[in-house]
Amino acid sequence: MNPGFCQSPTQTLVRVRGLGKTFVLHNRDGVELPVFSGLDMEVAAGECVVLSGPSGCGKSSLMRCLYGNYAPSAGTVELRHGADWLDLSAASPREVIDARRRSVGYVSQFLRVIPRIPTLDLVAEPLRRLGLARTLADQQARELLERLALPERLWHLPPATFSGGEQQRVNVARGLIAPRPVLLLDEPTASLDAGNRQIVVDLIGRARDRGAAIIGIFHDAEVRDAVATRSFDLGPYRPDRTLEEAAS
């Protein structure tokens, strides 16, 4: 469905070095909340890396750093962007926006969009931003929504009143429609029934097989086993781990 992007399967597309994230709450007496530190990670084309670790270990924070939504406190986050590397920790806003347009997609846990825009427009938008004509972008959006079994009568409505599962499929469609080389998926199947879950699993598998580098959070073991090529444990990067833990 999405021709275009194709990578050689061994090329590194994401390179994280010494990444640390600490929140400083200035209005709470400057209390510091360290999330992780010293995190190194590389993800290549065709890999689907599942983040693991207990809740609160910073999986979502890592994803947000990879999308340029959180600013790292230390280290670098580099993405393959066209022929170059772009370091999100140092990039200008317009470089980050361009990277999101062409190089990195993000399916968040909850749909966060402008409330009054019809579903079809929301899903077609990433393609239009790549310069595709409206008719072509709409056509691909229709095909993807059909594949995701979202009832056609909903396509021209804004998703605000949709059920959780319907919203999530809109979110998945919006995140996967453009053939971006790096995909970040935060629980993309959490509110789906078995049938729809399988459809999304298939879509993720296809993106991986065309050479996308995927980093995801999947709590559902079945989904994880179906899409993952390896897992990445955030435990060792916890700042509060004991010396014994660090040594072992």
Next chain:
Amino acid sequence: MNDDTLLSVRGVGKRFGARWACRDVSFDLHPGEVLAVVGESGSGKTTLLNLLALRLALDEGSVHYSPRPDGSSPGGLRDLASLSEARQRLLSRTEWGFVDQHPRDGLRMAVSAGANVAERLMLLGGEHYGRLRATARDWMSRVELAEDRIDDLPSRFSGGMQQRLQIARNLVTGPRLVFMDEPTSGLDVSVQARLLDLLRSLVDDLGLACIVVTHDLAVARLLAHRMLVMKDGAVVEAGLTDRVLDDPHHPYTQLLVSSVLMP
């Protein structure tokens, strides 16, 4: 500074008596970029907007703008202070727009809606009356105003309609840079939403660069690619809109973000 920089602001400041209303503000703006300037009243954000739009004189710093290239002048950044007053006036009537917070300040209340929309074109001269009227109709419909209201006075319009009329009046010359001062804050919530949707699609379709002053973080999130957060006349935080709002670093930005009530 990139080659396609539209506006380059360096160390800009304005003093009222002994007090600096804003100081040491620097940023670059590119075609199609929307920048929100947020902060509470008294933070200097409206003063900054007025400085950039040549409505106030600078006490410090410089503003460079890259006029649309034409036969007589090449492109490239020009120091606004070096332009003649006539050239400055022409710029602000053709390549720039300014949407005031109160439509009454930005409209001529004594002339018809159509004349308000066509005024900039008339000032440029040369247009045929029938064509001016057709253009006015066209712009009224683009901002979702009924074309048959073309002969009504703006005072007969609701607040939201007046604001849309003001926007049409500014966009009729195809500006590249539009300044907006709290464009939605005087309106009811439902009217605000409609105006924001309209602004967003116009900015997108026309590839406008905008500087929007607002105290409403939701407006910034919806419209702006980038943000400046101002406090006591200084920029305390700047960056990508969702980064500033989701991961605020400065104590004041953290306070602003955490003070927003979620519906």
